[in-house]
Amino acid sequence: MYPAFRSNCPIASALDLFGDKWTLVVLRTIFAGRHRFGELGGMAEPIATNMLADRLQRLEDFGLIERRVYSERPPRHEYWLTPRGADALPILQAMAAWSQQHIPDRWASPGWFAEGVPQDFYPKP
Amino acid sequence: MYPAFRSNCPIASALDLFGDKWTLVVLRTIFAGRHRFGELGGMAEPIATNMLADRLQRLEDFGLIERRVYSERPPRHEYWLTPRGADALPILQAMAAWSQQHIPDRWASPGWFAEGVPQDFYPKP
DNA sequence: CGGGATCCTAGTGGATACTG
């Protein structure tokens, strides 16, 4: 269930858990208020459904998110952060802050997530 | 020279720059006081020399590190953080803090980098 | 010592079709 950790370094271990192309992007989207599979699949960065399903499964296995199933037709599933997942926010904020400082031209554009993002999600540049 | 950015999101952009298996681990090692190619190649996480060379090249292209060449025999090269690279420290610290909170059993062990790491590099658990 | 050049593999990732 857990990946093979490369070392005892906490940084390397964190990267072994969610240091791939998609995991933190998916997590960011959940932070931003998207909770359903379809919403996550429709984010700005196109992701294949099998990739998305795989990352959600892993995040659930690692205890970062929780899956809620509603008995409706059509079925509705939602993914919510656990406290453990919510604690990853500083990582995302630190990345956002770095980008805003050092790739400002990209960030100057309206941004893809103007609405739907918590007020203080992206730190002020 | 720059990667293809997936979107305008600063988080996704940061991940496009250094969200792979090795880049942040290499950066961490430089933060920890290793500056020579051989030292970086000898870190706890075994990395192939071509991988290391590639990541160092990219980090230099992105302006995160600076390459210093000394005219000696045998030759000596050193890689040092630029201000832009040093600004990535909060990202590493946030990852380390998360790991220490949520994968404590791994961190409880002596750690691979007891000496050589700046005093406040890993936040207190 | 610090890489570059090769070659090779594994796994990531993508498109499409299909199902409860």
Place this chain on the structure above:
DNA sequence: CAGTATCCACTAGGATCCCG
């Protein structure tokens, strides 16, 4: 709607050898 299954392409990554 929320996935799974299948097949396929690509490239990140690794091992080894070699050279200034």
